[in-house]
Amino acid sequence: MSRYTTMGCGSSTSLVYHSSDSWSCSIPVCSVAAGLQRLTALTLFVCFFQDMDLIDILWNQDIDLGARREVFDINHRQKEHELRKQLQLEEEKRLHLMREQEKALLAQLQLDEETGEYIPRPPPNAPVEPAVTPLEVTQNVGFTQETGGSMSFDECLQLLAETFPVEQNQSPSVCLDTPPVSVPASSNMMSPEPTALSPAALSSGQLTPPQRVSPDLEEAWMELLSLPELQQCLNMQMEDTLQTTTYPLPTSAETQTPSYPDYPPVQTPIFNPLTSISDAKTNSLNVGPAEFMNTFDGSVPSMPLLDAFRQIKVDAPQLDTSFSGEDFGGVFYPPTEQEECSSQPGQEESKRMCDSPNKVAFAHMDLYSLSPGDSVNRSKQSLTAEHLDSDSGFSTNGSPNDRSVYGSGSFGCSDSEMDEMDQNPGSAESDYSEMFSLNFEPEHFMASNSVTELSRPPQQPEKKPKQREGDPAEESGNEGTPFTKDKAKKRSDVRLTRDEQRAKTLNIPFTVDMIINLPVDDFNELMSKHQLNEAQLALVRDIRRRGKNKVAAQNCRKRKMENIVGLEGELDSLKEERDRLLNDKTKNMKNLKEMKKQLNSLYLEVFSMLRDEHGNSYSSSDYSLQQSTDGSVFLVPRIKKTFKSKENHPSPL
DNA sequence: AACTATTGTCATTGA
């Protein structure tokens, strides 16, 4: 991560007079440029790519829950690795380009001698270049603006105040109003550890960039998101965010909006979580702050970050005015405006972005959080629902269709219980949300509590929906992700849906997950608590049996694959050993041959030295040397051996 | 259309 540090620090500190050891702190949120933030963010991404191996490991740990052949397929892994390398290269290229652009941008800045800050030069054509050139950069805005704030918002505020004294009366109230939660959340985004990611940030803006930027980033993002720990962290932070709902956001928004009437209408739709959701209903959100606030009243939980971002964006225009240089805003903030969707009908692209799942996700969360008194469960449920929704939503084919596809799959089952469902296939879609709110939420909730959650490998199918939660973008662009997760998810969805539907049809009061994963005692207790009729009992038993068997089958297959892999390894090692033994054999044969040769020569030598009583040498054809068991050597006549041995005993040498 | 891979399910077996 040295590169990470140097690049981050180098580019930032060179621009901002305020320096710090930590590069994350040196990232200017308001004073320098969004472009810088984009740069650092992209640097971060590159670093993420560098850590892809780690991610890969984690990923595989996750995937390993179910045995798939690819896990053991080295070629497959190598392909992935190459692909990743390629992505890395591309990313570095992009980064290089960014730096070039950054230089160009800096060229348009001049040093303010009073403040020591770099400020944009007045030339009227200044904004043109930055506004146009960093198209790709522009697309990162959602990401960088959030992630760029590695410093706390107070720090940002301070910096902003120092940089633009004019704004002091406005900014403090704004920024201080921003929830403390959003600060670590957004700042953590810059940290390479996935655990630091903020769910809200992810849901709102973080998810967008990969979708907007490039498939590479998207893929990387998805892989990041698919990390179980990350998701866990996301959930945790989401809960935190949900619990911290007491900030007076509306006030800040209200103070902001009227103050700068030029911008708010434009800005609000960008980060308005409800815009995309309630698009159909309240498409006129940009009409006025009052409506805006009304719309937001219920969505407080998710607002902190959004509001913060909106404030950043709203602050931007202020900066413009304060510096009386529209060019300034043109230089630094065109990206934000490019992202604005609802206010600019011509931009279908950005509009589509606004409909992107993260926004939808946010909306769902907010909607769910509307119901008071429901905290954790609700948040989890909303997570589930939102991503299920966003999942299909992001497929750009219209969520209802996708859902109905799934739904029809579930209804297509031939079970008798499903007959009545088949009769009104139209209910598939309508029942969907209800179904998941009814069954899915407790399922996940239970899953987190249940014992089996700990021994997760068998739970793969149940876990897949969670994976979907984690990365709504996955549905659209996981062609790069290994292990055919997508398909698996769809199937598991169908499967779960089927069981869910069955349970729902018979009004089973528990979740499928409970039915399957509960320990026997708890399960029996649960059964005894509720009065279930025969059909219900049978179904519950079937669901439990099927669920357990499903898990068992997965385990079995995993074991089988592992066995195969183990046997293959064993085969390899045995082959190696065989080769080694063959080598030994030939070597030994050679040695033996050599020794025989030596023995023969020695024999001849010894034999030639033997003399009889007359001093004559023995004929090798008539005599031979033989060694007895006790080590003594005898001269034995070859022919007439029998006679000679009878008549005269061999003479010991 | 045939083939393959994946996954879910059922039946059976043994602990």
Added chain:
DNA sequence: CCTCAATGACAATAG
């Protein structure tokens, strides 16, 4: 006898 896990076999599905 019941429960459960393991496993072979089959079917459905998607690519």
